Amino acid sequence: MKTLPLLKKCRQALLGATLLLGASAAAAVTELTVYTALESDDLQKYAQRFQQANPDIRIRWVRDSTGVMTARLLAERDNPRADVIWGLAATSLLILDDENLLHPYAPQGVELLEPRFVSQQTPPTWVGMDAWVAAICYNTIEGARRGIPRPTSWEDLTRPEYRGQVIMPNPSSSGTGYLDVASWMQLWGEEQGWDYMDRLHQNISRYTHSGSAPCNLAASGEAVVGVSFAFRAARLKTQGAPVEVVFPSEGLGWDMEAAAIVRGTPRLEAAQRLMDWAVTREANELYNEGYAVVAMPGVAQPLPNYPTDIIDRMIDNDFSWAALNRDRILREWQRRYDGKTERR
Incomplete structure (x- = not known):
């Protein structure tokens, strides 16, 4: 009869260990706050593709139009709220870079991008994604x-x-x-x-x-x-x-959507992993689902309702x-x- 209390204690210990492991797993998930002006109907798709390759990182989108997001980032310069910018005009990132608000980082594989889609700093402070x-x-x-x-x-x-x-x-x-x-x-x-x-x-x-x-x-x-x-x-x-x-x-006229790390983020390692993924062939193929011109040469396939000579017209x-x-x-x-x- 003594085996019943013992079995109950074992079950309780197992349950406690399971809850502890679950809590540890939850604690291991890093949430990145990402500021963006990407089209809202694509945000979930972008996050899902990234998180499939990085299940321990979650994206929390903060979205508005380009001018609003640029003004917000400038206003928050002394107390940054964003970790990463993913999908903001390169012209805006040049302004932010001039204000020393971007963290220099060369993503793995950045050398495979067309040079005009990479900032001229060494290491680069932003990388392009696609042209709109x-x-x-x-x-x-x-x-x-x-x-x-x-x-x-x-x-x-x-x-x-x-x-x-x-x-x-x-x-x-x-x-x-x-x-x-x-x-x-x-x-x-x-x-x-x-x-x-x-x-x-x-x-x-x-x-x-x-x-x-x-x-x-x-x-x-x-x-x-x-x-x-x-x-x-x-x-x-x-x-x-x-x-x-x-x-x-x-x-x-055209601009490019670009990505960068916000200087001072406490989640730098996770932010770098997002930047690494943002320049991959997989990511560029994703950008090409909506945009005819992307950062990685040889990736873009023709899209419906775009002229085949779109680059020549830019x-x-x-x-x-x-x-x-x-x-x-x-x-x-x-x-x-x-x-x-x-x-x-």
Whole structure:
């Protein structure tokens, strides 16, 4: 009969050991706070792919538009809340790098990336992921109903028939909006760039805070034309929206999504592992599911609704110029045009 109390004690000891092991396993999981401007419909996929290879690390996303995330990182410089930035414009990372907010690190395999997708510091302070490219969404049904033709160029959007029919992102909050403004100035020079935007402003219905919103609104019929970017335009068309994806003839502005470690993170080893994974072939294949141009040469496969010569259409973008002049350009843009920005 003494075996029963003994058996009970053994079970209790086993249960205690199991709970202790479970607690230890839970404690071994590191949570990384990752700031991003990636498209929200892809965040879960990105996290799942990374965590399959790194089951002891969990990602906690903090997402907003490019301008908002950049301002937040600058505001938190004395008390960083993020561990990693994964999916923010390279022009923003250049600003953060200039403020000494990024931790230098050369991810394993970084030498396999195209050089323009890697910062010029040694060791690099950021690495590129993919390029997102300017594009126009044109609603074919609403265009035909209202007698508004399909545009083929940036200049077309200043014509009288587009009055009140164009929606564009605000460059202060949207990385897509800023790449448009910066690219127009690089295409035509600052004076002609401002002249173009003065004329375009006459036809703008409103400026949005999101780079995706103009395409979404065009797809829903709320606007005929949405100035946006190719990823969102191509995905909406693939999903059956009545839109044509227009790549303006003058050339396409672009920026690259990039990743970096935030200086001062107490979870440096886990952050480095995320950076190591972010430059792998597997990660680049993942980026190519939505973007036609990725950091690792030889990976990108053609995507539906993108032109096969997309790289040739991208302007010779001076990221350093765009980053250095960002504050000045945005102040002037706000002075001229901010009255048509939608309120949050």
